[in-house]
Amino acid sequence: MEFHGQPHAEGKLFLCGLVLLALSFGYFRFNGEAEKSLVVIGLFAVGAILLYLLERTRRDSGFSENTARQRQVTLATKIKELEDSKTETLKIIHDLQLAKARLEEEKSKDEAMLASLGEALVVTDKAGKIRLVNQVFEQLLEWKLSEITGKHVLDIIPIQDEKGGMISLQKAFNLVLETGKKISVDADGSYYYVKKNKARFPVAITVTPIMLGKQIVGAVQVFRDVTREKEMDTAKTEFVSLASHQLRTPLSTVNWYTEMLLDGDAGKILKEQKQYLNEIYHANQRMVELVNAFLNVSRVEFGTFSVDPEPINIVEITQSVVAEMKPQILQKQLKIREDYENNIPLVPADPKLVRIIVQNLLTNSVKYTPNSGQIEVGVSLNRDSLVYHNKQPKRYIRITVKDNGYGIPEEEQGKIFSKMYRANNAKVKDAEGTGLGLYLVKAVLDRVGGMIWFESPGENQGTSFYVTIPVEGMQKKQGTRKLE
Incomplete structure (x- = not known):
């Protein structure tokens, strides 16, 4: 051992x-x-x-x-x-498997919801780079997600105006990402998206920020093809134009005979009769104004209106419109403040169109401001353009109309330039409006290189409208009719 x-x-x-x-x-x-x-x-x-x-x-x-x-x-x-x-x-593994199954189920639901949307959708990060699109997007623009992931949305979707000129909405999209405010472009046919194959179609667009807490992390753009709506709208416009032309003659006849009766050309009339005739006359005048508005809209939409530029002083035209509105201003005891810069140059523009623009804005301001309210009207020269076309003017004239009136409800602000649209609070205050004035102003400005936008904190908090007209002016345009 x-x-x-x-x-x-x-x-x-x-x-x-x-x-x-x-x-x-x-x-x-x-x-x-x-x-x-x-x-x-x-x-x-x-x-x-x-x-x-x-x-x-x-x-x-x-x-x-x-x-x-x-x-x-x-x-x-x-x-x-x-x-x-x-x-x-x-x-724990079992719980994780259950959580994974729930996440996959939620993901499947989200994908199914995106697939079932009837409108195209594109999600971008804060830099504007594409992260997700749905099937409708791929069908409308013929781009696959794998081809465009990580690319800037404005590089993938070129935007054109009716004439085929390129338009940049870079500043508008930046505004969404910087301020968190939603922007909308109505289905009026003014903007066209260009497909991968270079074909184009009219669109209605809404861009909404993605918020994570108080931080903006991206944006969701939803748009739809409004070709069918535009075709239907064109058909309606044609009908309204035809009907309006047919109505002008009888309305003019009623107006003429009523004036003759009021002037006593057919004999002396009683006080009560005169009261009834005055009601007929004023009602007929409203009909004439409505018919003229419809005709103006149809001329703008069909492109048949003419533009005849000449050197004009926009300050003088604005002052003239204010003077014309003095009776209504005094009747409601409104305080009006005018602020015009001294360095406003003469601008080659159609005086009729400029007057129509200022009249519509000031009329709305007077109509929707309560008694003893305040209105500000101004004309200034600005050097940074807000007109986002290829040939951007370096300077533009800005017309401003502000009031402390009834304002525009926040939930209705995206529709304010739509044809025939009137905000609910406006309908309560004035039942006789047409809903065509702002639509007409925007339609005219879109076609002459100008722009219009507004600011309103909300209902009963006033509204500020801004219009820009390039200093280089309006281009001459041949047409069969002038706007009235």
Whole structure:
């Protein structure tokens, strides 16, 4: 038997046993009493050592059993902890699988919703780069998501006006991403999207910011093809134009005969009769104004109106319109403030069109401002263009009409330039409006290179309208009729 290092208790017992055996053999081998005495002493000594080692071995054996038992208990505890950890881990994995399944289900629902939308949708990040489009987008523009992901939305979707001129809405989209305000372009056929194959179609557009808390992280643009709507609108316009032309003659006849009766050309009339005739006359005048408005709209939409620019002073035209409105202003006891810059140059523009623009804005302001309210009218020269066409003028004239009147409800502001549309609060204040004035103003400005926009904090908080006319003026346009 070989031992390495210090022998264990068992090894020591074995050695003592060998010594004891040797001493016992020597006791019988020696004959002398002295030798035998020494052997007996050795036997007693070795026996004592053996007894000590046996006791030590017994105690060590007991200690080892306790240690082993403790280790078994510890091991069992660790095994139980591992089993518990395994159970918890499996539970977490199960919960994660359920959460993943729910997320996939929600994702499938979102994808199904996007696929079922009847309008095209494109999602961009804050830099304007495309992150997601739906199937309608791919069908209308013939682009696949894989082809355009990461590209700027304005690079993928060129925008044109009715004449095919390129239009940039970069500043408008930046406004959405910077201020968080929604912008809308109505279905009036003024904007056209260009497909991948270079074909184009008229669109109505709405761009809404994506908010994460208070931070703007991107935008969602929804648009639709309004070709069918434009065709129907054209048909309606043709009908209205025809009907309006047919109505002009009888209305003029009614107006002429009513004036003759009021002037006494057919004999003296009683006071009560005069009152009735006045009602007929004013009602007929409203009909004439409505017919003229319809005719103006049809001429603009068909492009049959003429533009005859000449050097004009926009300040003088504005002052003239204010003077014409003085009776209505005084009747409602409105305070009007006029602010005209001195450096306004003469502009080659059609004076009739400029007058129509200012008349519509000021008439609305007077009509929808309560008694004793305030109106501000101004003309200024600005050097930073807000007209986003290819040939941007470096300067433009800005006409401003502000009031502290009834305002425009926030939820209706996107429709304010739509044809025949009137805000609900406007209908309550004046039941006789046509809803054509602002539409006509915008339609004219779109076709002569100008622009119109407004600001209104909300209902009963006033409105500010702004019109820009390029300093370089309007281009001459041949037409069969002038606007009235």
